[in-house]
Amino acid sequence: MSENDNTTPGKDIGRTRGSAYRSHMPTTTPSVAIIGAGFGGLGAAIELERNGIDSYTIFDRGPGVGGVWRDNTYPGAACDVPSPTYSYSFELESEWSARFGSQAEIKAYLERCAEKYGILSKARFNTEIVAARFDEPTGRWEVEVDGGEKFWFDALICATGQLSRPKIPDLDGLNTFAGDHFHSARWDHSVDLRGKKVAVVGSGASAVQLVPAIVDEVSELHVIQRSPNWVGNKWNHKSNRQVKWLMRNVPSLARLQHNVEWVWYETRVPIIFNQFDPLRGGFHEWLKFKIRREIKDPELRKAVTPNYKVGCNRVLLSNDWYPALDRDHTTVHANAVTKVTPAGLVLDDGTEVEADVIIWCTGFTATEYLAPIDITGRDGRKLHTEWKSGPEAYLGIAVSGYPNLFMIYGPNTGSLTNTIIFLLEKQARYARQAIQRIAQNGGWIDVRQDVQDQFNAEIQRKLAGTVFTSGCPGWYHTDDGKVVAVWPGSHVAYARATGKVDFDSFEHGRPDRARV
Numbered sequence: 281m282s283e284n285d286n287t288t289p290g291k292d293i294g295r296t297r298g299s300a301y302r303s304h305m306p307t308t309t310p311s312v313a314i315i316g317a318g319f320g321g322l323g324a325a326i327e328l329e330r331n332g333i334d335s336y337t338i339f340d341r342g343p344g345v346g347g348v349w350r351d352n353t354y355p356g357a358a359c360d361v362p363s364p365t366y367s368y369s370f371e372l373e374s375e376w377s378a379r380f381g382s383q384a385e386i387k388a389y390l391e392r393c394a395e396k397y398g399i400l401s402k403a404r405f406n407t408e409i410v411a412a413r414f415d416e417p418t419g420r421w422e423v424e425v426d427g428g429e430k431f432w433f434d435a436l437i438c439a440t441g442q443l444s445r446p447k448i449p450d451l452d453g454l455n456t457f458a459g460d461h462f463h464s465a466r467w468d469h470s471v472d473l474r475g476k477k478v479a480v481v482g483s484g485a486s487a488v489q490l491v492p493a494i495v496d497e498v499s500e501l502h503v504i505q506r507s508p509n510w511v512g513n514k515w516n517h518k519s520n521r522q523v524k525w526l527m528r529n530v531p532s533l534a535r536l537q538h539n540v541e542w543v544w545y546e547t548r549v550p551i552i553f554n555q556f557d558p559l560r561g562g563f564h565e566w567l568k569f570k571i572r573r574e575i576k577d578p579e580l581r582k583a584v585t586p587n588y589k590v591g592c593n594r595v596l597l598s599n600d601w602y603p604a605l606d607r608d609h610t611t612v613h614a615n616a617v618t619k620v621t622p623a624g625l626v627l628d629d630g631t632e633v634e635a636d637v638i639i640w641c642t643g644f645t646a647t648e649y650l651a652p653i654d655i656t657g658r659d660g661r662k663l664h665t666e667w668k669s670g671p672e673a674y675l676g677i678a679v680s681g682y683p684n685l686f687m688i689y690g691p692n693t694g695s696l697t698n699t700i701i702f703l704l705e706k707q708a709r710y711a712r713q714a715i716q717r718i719a720q721n722g723g724w725i726d727v728r729q730d731v732q733d734q735f736n737a738e739i740q741r742k743l744a745g746t747v748f749t750s751g752c753p754g755w756y757h758t759d760d761g762k763v764v765a766v767w768p769g770s771h772v773a774y775a776r777a778t779g780k781v782d783f784d785s786f787e788h789g790r791p792d793r794a795r796v
């Protein structure tokens with residue numbers, strides 16, 4: 281514990297300059313808790329550092345930085361967005377082994393960034409935040425970690441990610457299975473798959489990478505595909521020595537590569553809008569052609585062809601997924617799982633699938649934003665109660681009733697057409713501007729409810745004209761069908777909307793009790 285550690289409202293662990301101060305006075309160093317040390321949290325910490333704010337503490341329940349890139353160690357784990365844009369724009373990397381970096385490379389990249397920007401000395405790993413409560417009299421947040429310890433901060437940046445809590449369906453008999461079973465995001469490296477009968481449940485982004493990576497090892501592979509996904513080619517050219525040398529020694533080349541990839545991806549935005557149906561139609565035919573070219577079995581071709589619009593779900597990228605499904609020892613079951621038995625799985629058509637190992641590629645609790653942190657705002661408001669029928673925020677960053685709380689990768693900010701890292705940087709910039717304002721004026725800011733409501737009405741109006749509301753499987757919507765995960769527009773539009781904090785959209789408050 282540092283000497284700044286304290287559990288009384290007057291002090292905090294993030295403030296590194298100055299002595300205890302009265303909270304009605306302008307503060308020069310607001311203390312900030314950043315929750316999560318993945319791409320989002322680390323990016324927010326770096327944004328603060330680069331702007332001279334070093335009074336933050338970054339918490340992560342895991343043992344180091346990296347978030348999903350630390351946790352997903354399954355065979356074949358890699359990015360499906362080109363690494364020149366799936367990296368911080370201010371920290372471009374010349375050493376990617378290929379256009380799409382592997383999990384190990386991305387994790388190492390994030391560790392290097394944390395080291396370079398001096399984040400590690402302000403990080404508390406293996407520390408899970410379980411609750412945060414806004415204390416109106418002092419205008420500060422009381423943050424509780426697992427085990428009961430409490431700290432005080434002027435502001436919170438919640439960067440807990442959408443895909444950090446694995447979801448295994450709550451099936452009958454789950455605990456009766458006699459073999460090994462685990463989620464793809466919690467890979468059990470002690471289990472040897474060689475010569476085993478393996479069942480992979482799910483056919484999303486993780487399964488598409490994992491199945492080709494294990495197909496040669498196993499004796500039988502069963503892929504349980506409740507809904508097929510559209511899968512495109514992964515143009516994953518490798519970087520040779522000469523290219524790497526050039527990238528390293530001509531810095532503007534890495535910038536050029538970043539910009540070209542970014543602009544290329546941004547041109548994909550129209551495919552999410554219904555008015556561009558003809559354009560999407562061409563893409564659709566191209567993806568169907570890929571299925572015909574890579575799969576010989578007509579029944580299998582039919583089974584893997586989605587019946588929903590291209591783009592309403594993530595278009596996956598793989599050159600070896602379909603060939604892996606078409607192998608003699610692979611069986612694709614176009615079914616859902618209904619039950620687990622000691623011997624394997626029972627599917628919704630009654631088929632019993634025998635397995636030695638079950639791998640759950642069944643996704644994450646993606647729409648439960650910020651869970652399981654118990655967040656209490658002004659007047660005792662509970663965020664999770666208010667979000668019961670779907671989370672809402674302003675710009676995906678601020679929530680009315682929860683002052684000085686800023687989210688990274690909040691509701692309706694998922695990136696389907698370009699790189700999420702761009703959006704995370706814009707959110708960090710926004711939070712940093714707000715924190716600078718708090719530093720100047722003291723007190724707190726709270727987005728106005730009418731501003732938030734108007735913003736969300738507009739988001740849902742835009743979504744009505746996109747493929748996301750055309751009825752597709754996946755996790756972008758709540759069980760009631762409200763789309764809460766994706767941003768219905770271009771990345772340029774998001775950058776414009778978040779470029780400068782409009783402080784008139786916020787209520788400004790002063791604590792009514794001075795700190796001691």
Ligand code: NAP
Nearest residue numbers: 358359360449482483484485486506507616617642643753
């Ligand atoms: P996912 O896309 O949510 O896929 C979950 C799969 O499990 C779906 O196929 C789902 O079917 C299936 N499923 C769920 N419950 C089932 C049941 N009871 N019986 C049968 N099937 C069931 O999960 P994911 O593949 O882990 O990917 C999650 C997200 O992580 C992706 O969307 C992506 O954003 C991210 N990701 C990114 C990368 C990258 O390269 N950047 C790599 C991996 C993952 P339904 O479709 O019918 O629900």
